[in-house]
Amino acid sequence: MKALKTIAIVIMFTLTAIVIALVIGKRFNGFKSGRFDLMAMNNEFEEVEGKLESFKDIEVNSDVVSLRIEKGNDFGYMYKFPENVNVDFNVEDEKLKVTVKFPVNFVGTAGIRFPKDGYQMVIYVPEGTKLGDLETNFDAGDMRVSGFTFEKINIDGDAGNVIFNDIKSEKLSIKTDAGNIEIADSKVGDTNISSDAGNIELTNVTAKDINADTDMGNIELKNTDFEDGEFTSELGNIEVFGNFEKITAKCSLGNVEIDSDTIESAKISAKVSMGALKIGGKHIKGTEYNQ
Numbered sequence: 001m002k003a004l005k006t007i008a009i010v011i012m013f014t015l016t017a018i019v020i021a022l023v024i025g026k027r028f029n030g031f032k033s034g035r036f037d038l039m040a041m042n043n044e045f046e047e048v049e050g051k052l053e054s055f056k057d058i059e060v061n062s063d064v065v066s067l068r069i070e071k072g073n074d075f076g077y078m079y080k081f082p083e084n085v086n087v088d089f090n091v092e093d094e095k096l097k098v099t100v101k102f103p104v105n106f107v108g109t110a111g112i113r114f115p116k117d118g119y120q121m122v123i124y125v126p127e128g129t130k131l132g133d134l135e136t137n138f139d140a141g142d143m144r145v146s147g148f149t150f151e152k153i154n155i156d157g158d159a160g161n162v163i164f165n166d167i168k169s170e171k172l173s174i175k176t177d178a179g180n181i182e183i184a185d186s187k188v189g190d191t192n193i194s195s196d197a198g199n200i201e202l203t204n205v206t207a208k209d210i211n212a213d214t215d216m217g218n219i220e221l222k223n224t225d226f227e228d229g230e231f232t233s234e235l236g237n238i239e240v241f242g243n244f245e246k247i248t249a250k251c252s253l254g255n256v257e258i259d260s261d262t263i264e265s266a267k268i269s270a271k272v273s274m275g276a277l278k279i280g281g282k283h284i285k286g287t288e289y290n291q
Contacts, residue, residue, distance in 0.1 A: 046083045051076045055096040056132040058123065062100035065121050065141040069134075069148060072124025079121040087121075094132075096123070134169075142179075161198075172207075180217075191226075199236075218254075237275075251275055267291065 052075040060067060077098075079087055086101040100121070119141065125131065125148065134153045136143060143155065146165040155162055155174040162174050163182045170189040174181050177196045184203040193200050193212040200212050205224040212219050213232040221229075224242040231238050231247070237254040240247060246267040249256045256270045257278040268291040270277055270284075277284035279291075 044083055045080045047078070047080045048087070049076065049078045050089070052089060052096065053091040055091050055094050056130075057095040058098075058131065058134050058136075059095065060098040060100075060121075060123075060136040060138070062098070062121075062136075062138045062141065063102045064119050065100055065138055066119050067136065067138070067141060067143045068120075068122045069145045070122055070124055071127045071147060074124065074126060076124040077122065078124075081119060098123070 054075050058069070077089060081087055081100070084103050086099075088097075088099045090097045098121070127147075130149050132151045134145070134150050134155075136154075137156045138158070138160065140159045141157070142161045142163070143157070144163045144165075145167060147167070149168040151169065152171045153167075153169045153173065155176075157176045157179065159178045160176065161179045161182070162176060164186060165184045167183075167186045168188065169186075172183075172188045172191045172193075174192070175194045176198060178198060179195060180198045180201070181193055181195055182201045182203075183205055185205075187206045189208045191207045191210045191212075193210075195214045195217055197216045198214060199217040200214055200219045202210075202212075202221045202224045204222070205226075207224070207226040208228075210221075210224075210226045210229040210231075212230075214234070214236060216235045217233065218236040219231050219233050219238045219240075221240045221242055224240075226242070226244050228246045229240065229244055229248070231240065231249045232251075233254055234252045235254065236251070238249045238251050238256045240249065240258045241260070243260050243262045244266055245262075247258060248269045249258060250271050252273045253275060254272070255275045255278070256272050258268060258270060259278075259280055260266060263280045268279065268289065270279065270289045272287050275287075277287070277289050279289055
C-alpha cells in the first residue's frame with residue numbers, strides 16, 4: 001500500500017512538472033523574443049471612454065486585457081491601457097471589432113501580476129439587447145460576462161480566467177491554456193470546455209450536451225442538468241451532481257464521483273486509472289463502472 005502511494009506521488013509530481021513546463025513553454029513561445037522588457041514598461045495608464053454605434057456581434061483580439069461586458073445606458077466602451085498601446089474599436093455590419101496591440105518591447109504576462117487599475121476594458125451594451133456571436137482571442141487576461149443572451153460564444157485564451165454568470169447561448173466553446181473556467185446560473189446548448197491547466201466549474205447550469213476536459217485541474221458540476229456529458233481529467237477529480245441521460249467520466253489520477261436524482265435510469269461509464277469511484281453515493285470497488 002505504501003509503495004502504491006509512493007508511485008502515485010511520483011506520477012503526480014511528474015505530470016504536474018510536465019504540464020507546467022508545456023504551458024509555460026507555450027506562453028513564452030507566444031510572446032516573441034525581445035517582446036518583453038520589464039524596464040521598458042510604460043506605467044502611465046490612460047483611461048478612455050467612448051460611445052459606439054449599435055452592434056449585434058462582438059469580436060475582441062488582444063495581446064493582454066482584462067475584459068468585461070456589462071449593461072449600460074448606451075453602446076460604448078471604457079479602457080485603461082498605457083498610452084503607447086494601440087486600441088481600435090470599429091463597428092461595421094452590426095459587428096463590433098476590437099483590437100489591442102502592444103508595442104514590441106512591452107512586457108505582457110507570464111506570471112507577472114496585472115496592475116490593479118490597468119489593462120482593463122469594459123464594453124457596454126444596453127439592457128435587453130439580444131446579441132449574436134461573441135468571439136474573443138487573447139494571449140493573457142481575465143474575462144467576465146454577466147446577464148446577456150448570445151447566439152454563439154467562442155472564447156480562446158492562452159492564460160486567464162473565464163467567468164460567465166446568468167448567460168444564455170445556443171452554443172458555447174471555451175478554451176484556455178492556463179486558467180479557471182466558471183459558469184453559473186446559465187442556460188446553454190452544446191457546450192465544449194477545455195483547459196490545459198485549470199479548474200472547470202459549472203453551477204446551476206442547464207445545457208444540452210457537455211464536453212469538458214482538463215490536463216491538470218478539477219471538473220465540478222453542481223446542480224447542473226444536461227443530456228449527454230463527457231468529462232476527462234488527466235490530473236484532478238471529477239464531480240458531477242445533477243440530472244442527465246448519459247455520462248462518461250475518465251480520470252487518470254484522481255477520483256470520480258457522480259450522483260443524480262435520475263441516476264437509476266441514466267447511462268453511466270466511469271473509469272479511473274488511479275483513484276476512487278463513487279456512484280450514487282456508493283463507493284465502487286475497482287477502477288471501472290458501467291450502467
